[in-house]
Amino acid sequence: MNFKNFSLITITLVMIMVLSFSAAAQEKLVVNTYTSDPAPRKAMKELVAKYEEMNPDVDVQLNITAHEDFKQAIRIWLTSDNPPDVFSWFAGNRAAYFVEKGLVMDISDVWKEENFYEKFPKAFKSISVFNDKAYFLPHNYYWWSVFYRESIFKEYGLKEPQTWEELLEVGETLKANGITPFAIGTKFRWTAAAWFDYLNLRINGADFHKDLMAGKIPFTDERVAEVFKKWKYLIENDFFVENAAAYSWQEGLRFLSNGDAAMYLMGQFILDATSEEVSKDLNFFRFPILDKSVPVAEDLPTDGFMVPAKAPHPELAKDFIAFLGSVEGQRLFAEDLGRLVTNKNMPAEVYDKLTLKGREMIDNTDKLAQFYDRDMDPELADKTMNSLMAFWYSPEDYRNIMKEMEAHRQNFIND
Incomplete structure (x- = not known):
């Protein structure tokens, strides 16, 4: 066999093996969201790309479903044997429904380790914590x-x-x-x-x-x-x-x-x-x-994230939840979408004057509701x-x- 051809074949085989090993070494995280409008879709994709950049050993599979279709499908996903690892959802009563049914995971350890009890305004505890356990990660909201x-x-x-x-x-x-x-x-x-x-x-x-x-x-x-x-x-x-x-x-x-x-x-x-x-x-x-x-x-209608009780990769899901509660995990929604986000450490200059006034109002609020048809x-x-x-x-x-x-x-x- 020609030595040059042999070398090329060898190099090619080695590269295939390396790529295969790299792919096999990556952990897969499945995230399902309803951020289907153009601007939120773009922001969510960029958010996932940022997480992958920070965690090169993780491959995030982002599935975006139209809002109304998502609300129907989520009940099927959560009761199946193959749910996503993380999903977007609404705070308050709609989150409480899944808690009462035992369909979502307790993420109190993430709240404690990341000190979200201090990093989020106190009122968010009232829509995220049920029976003294945190199940919901509040991410962005409007007042x-x-x-x-x-x-x-x-x-x-x-x-x-x-x-x-x-x-x-x-x-x-x-x-x-x-x-x-x-x-x-x-x-x-x-x-x-x-x-x-x-x-x-x-x-x-x-x-x-x-x-x-x-x-x-x-x-x-x-x-x-x-x-x-x-x-x-x-x-x-x-x-x-x-x-x-x-x-x-x-x-x-x-x-x-x-x-x-x-x-x-x-x-x-x-x-x-x-x-x-x-x-x-x-x-x-x-x-x-x-x-x-x-x-x-x-x-205060609030969108956030939860982890299914049957999440295939619970520790990886919790790591992603921790990221979503961080300044880096919320910056795109604040800067690109003009949303108010829950982390109080988000720099004030990200917001315009009126939005900053809205954040200050919520910082001095005792409790939250979602909205009539979200709470009922x-x-x-x-x-x-x-x-x-x-x-x-x-x-x-x-x-x-x-x-x-x-x-x-x-x-x-x-x-």
């Missing part, structure tokens, strides 16, 4: 608050209200000058649900709210009546734009944009839905306090949100509406 036009407040000498009484005073001043206090569009019912959330959180507190959302407390409880009474006052005293059900939340935004309304209870994403001119004129304040003895809670069973949420819309049209009928909501709860319990 809710009352957004308002600074120019309108300045024109009428108004200050950000901190109490219910101050909010009512602001509203009366605005109405006296021909401006509707609140913009809203309830064509899609969740905007109305936000008002129920916040009034209940302020009057009865986060623990009561979570139990109510979980179906553990009757909707006919007198404490729920107090929520409707406060809300009824606002509706009957023209604190909201007329014919709200005719508008989507974006269409309702036009009242804020053109100055016909001054405030809007909405999530952070409102900043992306307005013109640049209006966005620069927007500021926000925490939903006012109704009872100083009630711990301050906020609606989807079918029960759907039916009771119809009841909330009935209340919007007939606030004086709130007692019968409470009974209707309770009937839905009873059906949910019996099913």
Whole structure:
């Protein structure tokens, strides 16, 4: 045999062996997520690439599924004998469901080793820890608050209200000058649900709210009546734009944009839905306090990650979870997507002025809820949100509406 050809064959065989050995030496980590929109998809891919760069002996298989399809598939994956090692999910009640079913792994050791109890704002413990064990890794979130036009407040000498009484005073001043206090569009019912959330959180507190959302407390409880009474006052005293059900939340935004309304209870994403001119004129304040003895809670829809109980590579999964909770594991979502992330050590300069104000508000929050239809069973949420819309049209009928909501709860319990 020609020596040159023999050498080439030998070298080729050696390279194949080396590559095969290298591939065999790599550990595989399977991660399933619902980050299917273009920007989050790109950020998630780059996040995985960063982890692989830091851990060259790990090959991450990232599977991205459309949001609604993911929510159906995850229950199948978690009960199968071959689940992913890590999956993205929602905090709070939806995470608690998998905990109660024994489908996810206790990651308290990661929380302790990485000191996430100190690195994350204290309120995140309330949506991640169940029965004193951590099961959820909160990663990124957006905040809710009352957004308002600074120019309108300045024109009428108004200050950000901190109490219910101050909010009512602001509203009366605005109405006296021909401006509707609140913009809203309830064509899609969740905007109305936000008002129920916040009034209940302020009057009865986060623990009561979570139990109510979980179906553990009757909707006919007198404490729920107090929520409707406060809300009824606002509706009957023209604190909201007329014919709200005719508008989507974006269409309702036009009242804020053109100055016909001054405030809007909405999530952070409102900043992306307005013109640049209006966005620069927007500021926000925490939903006012109704009872100083009630711990301050906020609606804070939070996305994060969990580890299946049957994860094929549990130690590797926990290492990836530790990475996701680090500054490096969250930087891309903060810088590229403009998301607020949970690690308090993320440099402040990553955020713009308003987002930084949002982070500071959450740093000084006691407890968290997710949102009406995230904290409640989807079918029960759907039916009771119809009841909330009935209340919007007939606030004086709130007692019968409470009974209707309770009937839905009873059906949910019996099913």
